[in-house]
Amino acid sequence: MNSNVKVNKMVSPYLLFFLIHSTQTGVMVLSFQSDIIKGAGHNAWLSIFAIGIIMHVIFLMLLAILKKSSAGDLLSFHTDVFGKFFGGFLNVVIAIYFAMLSLYVFHTYIDILQLWVFDGIRSWEFSLLLIVLVFYIVSGGFRSITAIAFWGVIIPSFLLLTLVYLVNFAETTYLLPLMQFGMNDFYISMKEAAPLFFGFETALIYFPFIKDRKKATKWGHLAIIYSTFLYVSITIVTFLFFSQGKLEHLPWPTLTMIKIIKLPFLERFEFIFIFTWLLVVMPVLCIYLWSAIRSIKSTIPKVKPTYVLIGFLAVFYLFNSLLFEIKYSYLLEKMVSYSGLTFIFGYIPLLFLISIFKKKVN
Amino acid sequence: MFRKKRQRQTKNYETVEKSISDILEKAKKSSDFTTISPFEDNSLQISFYKTLIDASILKESILPYLKKETTAIIQLSELKKVIPIEGINITNDLAVVDKGLHDGAVVIYFREKNNEFALLDINYPRLGQRETNDTQNEFSVIGPKVGFIEDLTTNLHLIRNHLNTSDLIFEELVIDTRARTKVTIAYLDGVTNPEYVNTAKQRLEKLDIDVSFDNTQLEQLISDDTSTPFPLFISTERVDRAVGSLVNGQVVIISDKSSYAVIGPVNLMEFFSNPEDFYLPSIVASFFKLIRIFGMIFSIFATSFYVAILTFHFEVIPKDLLGPIIISRANVPFPPVIEVLFLEITIDLLREAGARLPAKIGQTLGIVGGIVIGQATVEAALTSSILLIIVALAALSSFTTPIYKMSNAVRLLRYPFILLAAIWGGFGIYVGVLFLIAHLTRLKSLGVPLLLPLYPYRKGGVMKSFVTLNTSKHDKRPWYLRPLSLKKFSPVSDKDPKDGLNHE
């Protein structure tokens, strides 16, 4: 496929691993365990495996869609299939969807900070700081965002060592017996576990920026495998660590697990964990925003992307300052979860079917 | 009447003379411009700037031979037979005569004829300069203590003497418009990627500046990004470092009147390596390199962590440490931020003042400043003693990096982190770290990203960044700098008889 991206703005293929993996690990990792046990109890880690495999299939569908599009990304696919106006309208809808996901992550992270670390500090100060940071990173372009994604996977990987510390407290009887639940329960767990893997659909927008597409797809699949593996190990450690009864009561299981770690010079390791989590969350924010901006830019070519960025960030800031009541955050969470599920399990297969019947426009 | 479209000024800020007599007229305004006539009939004139030439050559090699001539000299070309100095240039060109006069040549001409001038180059560039430079600023216990001095010819001699290969090419440029400094780009033909040489040459040629005082100023003028506190080239005084980087495929820029050589392109981890690393065993050298890296990180973050923990996150402190910290802060009236800023600024004041004190007074005042002020502030309970230790250690460890410009960047970076920590606590520090990372990944040195080989990841480079390997492992150049040839040497395995259990 030809694409109108200049070579010096493209990035090497192995960076697709970091891009996809970093957008998948967001704030859901901190709170998903108490949701997935609603269905299958202590066997819920199997449902994460299942979802991971389904995600591979969706990723393949995604690649097939991109192959048939004229410029290698979803925006041109829309304009090819649906015509200029309706395609443009769909692009704007996609932009709003991405911006909403980004807002959700932004809001949840600031919530966590307020709850766990700083009590009594109003949230507008954190929003301000994060907005300035996001502006600096996103205004550097796609390469700057990729750099943050890279470091956002490498530096927090030392946090995986904490899992080793936690195995000390493991109690194997919490994990047994296997296969105690029926398919319906597993299905419920899978539905709860699916939002963990949201994020790789932004590959629909930035795929033209990756050099050498054949090699890149291999790295994409590796990223999904690695995410699955990571989530399964975290889940297994959580189940070994907590009894099911306690897990139902905890709103943030991962953080409560980390609380128990004590180093000789540092009690309360969870502060470092939460702060390093900023590095994990930052690529999610930036890539979603960047995708939203690019969608809008391709529909309305006259507007300068920096202004669009400032507009989005102003919306985020206002949301955090004005709509900070708890009912709005629940509303946002429900909206995000529903729209994410429809996009990934409904819209992408639909586009895939359309792309099978479409002839490639060169 | 009409406003003429403003044309771009031509690049000459000096006044343009129209003919050679104008040049000579203008030069006569200076008191060091002399004109002498060796013959009585004043036909032959010799003009020169007496502060630029080597007077002994004039007295010994030119004037005696001229005065010995019994027949009068009619043509300037006869000078070539009379004077034993080579390189007499007979010209009529205005610019050449002007340049020659200012380069320290004598101009010989007939008073009546104004169309022919003979130039003899007898300049004395090393007048008033030091003889040697034993690199006090980049000290190493073992290794040659040979450094560049301010004279271009001597510097080029030092390099070419060390690296005796025909591949070593020096390309010379003249850059300033008023000072006309000579700048040389040195590289190894067949090894260095020609892109770097071309980039450097292009940037130097397009430069428009009237006087540049030092090579390090030049380095800033041609660097990719001037709004960053981090240096993008390595500036060094040592010859062995410059030669090492030439062999690695980098470009070295040397200029006249400057004792620093500028090396590019570089990556961030090279700022932590010292030439002494190659003279020590690899384990020892790696350990020291890791200590340098740790020292730099400690220096940036130590005081900001102190501020963040004591102001917002007291839960992190282990219980046994809680007592001593609180007791030491017991009577301090200020919040931790003010304490820290007070001490940091004191130490910076001490450093700046200490750099300008005359040598004899400096020692005593240094002791006074350091010990007495520190002790007195703790006694007066203006700061806590634990903080004093941390600040002193952080200040010291900012100098562990061998390149002076980098340690300045570290000194500066501390302050934003302290302010961020004071307002937002640990979160502020992490946001600052993210800013730093986002900033560093955008920097490029002669077109090469600064964080290579960490990001973008290049295989084989990460180990070498943090650890110095054995010399036998340095047989290949780093491939990610894209040199034209990769192999430096092929180490031969030793043929000694082997020891050990397997060979008994």
Add this chain to the structure above:
Amino acid sequence: MKKWKKQQVLCLLLVCMVVLFGCSRTRIIDKLGIVHVFGFDQAENGELIGTALIPDYTSSKEGGQIKSIEEQVPTGGLFAPRMSTHTSTPIELAKIRVVLFGKNYAESGIQHMIDRFIINPQIGTQLQIAASTHSAKETLNAFKQEKSLTLAERLQHNMERQYLPYTNLHYFLNHFYGEGTDAYVPMLTLDDQNRVKVDGIGVFKEDQLKLHLNPDQTTLFSYVKSESSQATYRIQHREDEQKEIITFRSFKTKSNWDWNQKEKQLKLHLQLSVTLTQIPDRFDLEKTKDTSEMEKIVEKDLEKGLADLFAILQENEVDPVGIGNIVRSQDRSWEEETFYKDYASLPISVDVNLKIIHSGLEG
């Protein structure tokens, strides 16, 4: 030039705004009252009495003074606000290391406080939780007389090297909320000289303190429950009308549970590796006959002791060992209700396998 100026002005405004608001909500460490030990009691009218021990470092430079603050509140959430009215420094609960429940409060149900523990993110999960045979106020006052705040260490080193099973808030909460287990805490008591002493463990049924095991029973319990218990146990053996004493110290224990689903029987295999510290003179460890005889004596005694312990637990219908959980992990058809209905009559047989590692001379 203009864009640069705009950026600079914006930056400056930002910094000013934040700095103005930013310096007012700090928690500077020497201006806080950090609570180390907290005790709960129940007053007659159902309200809660809280006692907090706060060290006061700043008043004198030599040692620390310890202040204690008491407050009676209708519900647990009001402790910190009410206590703050007494002090000049804000009360911070984040560094609490021991939580103590008084006797009458523990026996009447601690569900509300435990629910608050699980939700409050500021409380660390490595804190020790204990119950006392007296009221918390008396215990803490007695402790204050000792002029140190090392109650947590007192509990911890008894767990690591002596007979208490290892527990902290995390394990407590797991057992409290989990199905098939009941929670247990170390018990503190005051001895005759009014000093605080560790005295066995107390077991909760649901959220009320039901049973208090004495030190010997606790030793046996910790053999079953924790893997590296280093408790010392004493066996009194009658051999030919003579009383002999064998004491040993365990090194490592491993317990395996077998659940026979059809016959609903439970069998415990306990493997102990011990160091003998005191043996009767008639035994000589170099002879295998003596060693095996001693092993048999000890094993028989232990089996009897464990059977007694399980009998007591079943009689009181508490399950701190977690038998319900173990059976659940091996039996797919396990149900909590039916299991505990038959719990009192569940046959549990014990089989102890002893390994003598060496005979040390620790006294």
